[in-house]
Amino acid sequence: MDKEKELKIDVTDGAAIPTKKDKGLFTAWWCTLIGALVLLFYLITFYADPYLRILKFVSDGIVVTFKVTFASIFFSLIVGLITGLGRISKNRVINLIASVYVEVIRGIPLLVQLFYIYYALGSFFTVPPFVAAITAMTVCYGAYMGEVFRAGIESIDHGQTEAARSLGFNGRQTMFYVIIPQAMRTILPPVGNEFIALLKDTSLVSILAVGDLLRRGREFATETFAYFETYTMVALIYLLITLILSKIVSISEEKMRPYER
Amino acid sequence: MKDNNYIIHIENIYKFFHNITALKNVSLNIKPQEKVVIIGPSGSGKSTLLRTINRLEKIDKGRIIVDGQDITDKKCDINKIRMEVGMVFQNFNLFPHKTVLQNITMAPIKLKKIPPKEAEEIAYSLLKKVGIEDKANVYPAQLSGGQQQRVAIARALAMKPKVMLFDEPTSALDPEMIGEVLDVMINLAREGMTMVVVTHEMGFAREVADRVVFMDGGEILEQGTPEHFFTSPEHPRTKKFLSQIL
Numbered sequence: 020m021d022k023e024k025e026l027k028i029d030v031t032d033g034a035a036i037p038t039k040k041d042k043g044l045f046t047a048w049w050c051t052l053i054g055a056l057v058l059l060f061y062l063i064t065f066y067a068d069p070y071l072r073i074l075k076f077v078s079d080g081i082v083v084t085f086k087v088t089f090a091s092i093f094f095s096l097i098v099g100l101i102t103g104l105g106r107i108s109k110n111r112v113i114n115l116i117a118s119v120y121v122e123v124i125r126g127i128p129l130l131v132q133l134f135y136i137y138y139a140l141g142s143f144f145t146v147p148p149f150v151a152a153i154t155a156m157t158v159c160y161g162a163y164m165g166e167v168f169r170a171g172i173e174s175i176d177h178g179q180t181e182a183a184r185s186l187g188f189n190g191r192q193t194m195f196y197v198i199i200p201q202a203m204r205t206i207l208p209p210v211g212n213e214f215i216a217l218l219k220d221t222s223l224v225s226i227l228a229v230g231d232l233l234r235r236g237r238e239f240a241t242e243t244f245a246y247f248e249t250y251t252m253v254a255l256i257y258l259l260i261t262l263i264l265s266k267i268v269s270i271s272e273e274k275m276r277p278y279e280r
Numbered sequence: 281m282k283d284n285n286y287i288i289h290i291e292n293i294y295k296f297f298h299n300i301t302a303l304k305n306v307s308l309n310i311k312p313q314e315k316v317v318i319i320g321p322s323g324s325g326k327s328t329l330l331r332t333i334n335r336l337e338k339i340d341k342g343r344i345i346v347d348g349q350d351i352t353d354k355k356c357d358i359n360k361i362r363m364e365v366g367m368v369f370q371n372f373n374l375f376p377h378k379t380v381l382q383n384i385t386m387a388p389i390k391l392k393k394i395p396p397k398e399a400e401e402i403a404y405s406l407l408k409k410v411g412i413e414d415k416a417n418v419y420p421a422q423l424s425g426g427q428q429q430r431v432a433i434a435r436a437l438a439m440k441p442k443v444m445l446f447d448e449p450t451s452a453l454d455p456e457m458i459g460e461v462l463d464v465m466i467n468l469a470r471e472g473m474t475m476v477v478v479t480h481e482m483g484f485a486r487e488v489a490d491r492v493v494f495m496d497g498g499e500i501l502e503q504g505t506p507e508h509f510f511t512s513p514e515h516p517r518t519k520k521f522l523s524q525i526l
């Protein structure tokens with residue numbers, strides 16, 4: 020009966036994910052959620068003009084924000100897996116390419132990357148802003164995800180690899196049948212964190228003429244001069260989305276926990 | 281060179297880890313159905329020697345032929361050889377994300393393309409053999425150490441190997457569980473399996489071994505029958521080691 024080792028990968032700048040054990044954070048989460056909801060309903064009921072108008076105006080922006088987020092997450096998971104495998108590759112060239120990629124991306128602010136990819140891509144072909152935005156988010160978060168995957172894979176005991184290899188599995192089969200399925204468990208919390216961080220960072224794509232939540236808010240504000248009201252609404256919506264997502268992440272994490280049953 | 285008589289032929293091998301010489305000019309031949317027990321003090325190279333047989337450890341010099349295949353040859357398909365050479369580890373190394381049944385059927389299904397139904401039947405009969413048929417659908421974490429090790433043996437046997445390698449299979453177990461694992465190994469030996477076992481269990485060596493090999497400092501210093509070892513060991517370091525352990 021050996022004790023299960025709990026491996027935790029350092030969290031980055033995603034929202035704090037509440038767990039059941041974490042009583043303080045748990046109540047903080049409820050307080051924030053209820054506060055935000057109460058404020059939202061208060062504003063749209065008692066000050067329907069302009070708040071309800073703002074909400075209606077930016078609602079398609081919310082959809083765009085989600086689209087950018089989900090597409091970027093999807094592609095950055097693929098890029099991340101490849102990068103992570105590259106970072107642990109024994110092939111020097113592959114390893115170097117993956118490492119340089121991570122190093123470069125880590126050293127450049129996302130906003131600069133966004134500009135760069137948009138205009139760099141733009142000088143070769145005409146890319147719709149939406150595609151440019153997803154590409155930039157993927158390039159950036161693919162590198163972060165790569166580090167998460169690498170840490171997750173490296174956290175699996177080497178005995179697992181030896182057991183699989185000794186049965187006759189080749190390196191790739193060992194990775195995909197034995198190592199990665201186990202690494203998923205350690206990877207899930209930081210991936211959930213990246214997911215939330217990415218959602219917040221999508222607000223940066225509003226500078227690329229992508230009609231996301233923040234951009235739609237800006238459009239409304241410049242038209243009506245209701246800056247304070249608009250950004251209050253925008254902030255509230257981001258907050259609510261992030262709160263709900265962090266809850267979903269923590270629930271799926273809990274479901275994932277033991278190997279029993 | 282008549283390698284054909286031997287299922288394992290180890291010829292003047294060397295293994296270095298940085299500046300450590302883990303194996304120094306080791307030669308060892310093992311016949312089909314033979315049971316060889318390797319003993320020796322900690323750090324003497326027992327595990328390293330065992331692990332060179334399925335190339336978990338690559339040798340730096342010498343030659344190893346397993347079932348007629350030169351595994352030191354670059355062209356050799358090592359995964360094919362590994363399917364014929366089962367290995368049992370000190371720490372079991374079961375796959376924690378798979379049930380007991382899946383642990384056993386995974387390699388036959390994926391590597392030998394055995395239909396899942398058939399693989400499961402084989403798995404159940406192996407579980408019966410190691411005495412835990414009722415645990416087929418639990419996860420390894422829910423088993424005791426002794427049960428886990430028996431599953432690990434069943435997992436290796438599911439590939440129908442010609443040789444079984446054991447690296448201190450009972451060293452990580454609570455004393456009361458050692459017997460159940462050794463019993464499984466003794467039965468396996470009686471069925472005629474070729475076995476190479478690194479162990480400190482001298483009772484097992486006495487009962488099962490055709491040959492005992494004593495290693496020290498990366499070399500084989502002495503080998504012979506269990507009787508020879510326990511009655512008249514020759515090398516002074518063998519005597520010293522046995523006097524400490526018995």
Ligand SMILES: Nc1ncnc2c1ncn2[C@@H]1O[C@H](COP(=O)(O)OP(=O)(O)OP(=O)(O)O)[C@@H](O)[C@H]1O
Pocket residue numbers: 297300301302320321322323324325326327328329
């Ligand atoms: N991966 C490795 N890297 C560096 N040195 C190693 C490695 N594996 C083994 N060694 C060294 O090689 C020598 C032989 O080790 P080995 O594990 O084969 O000994 P052993 O007889 O199995 O010992 P034990 O009874 O403690 O298991 C030791 O000096 C050990 O420190």
Ligand SMILES: [Mg+2]
Pocket residue numbers: 326327328447448
């Ligand atoms: Mg050892």
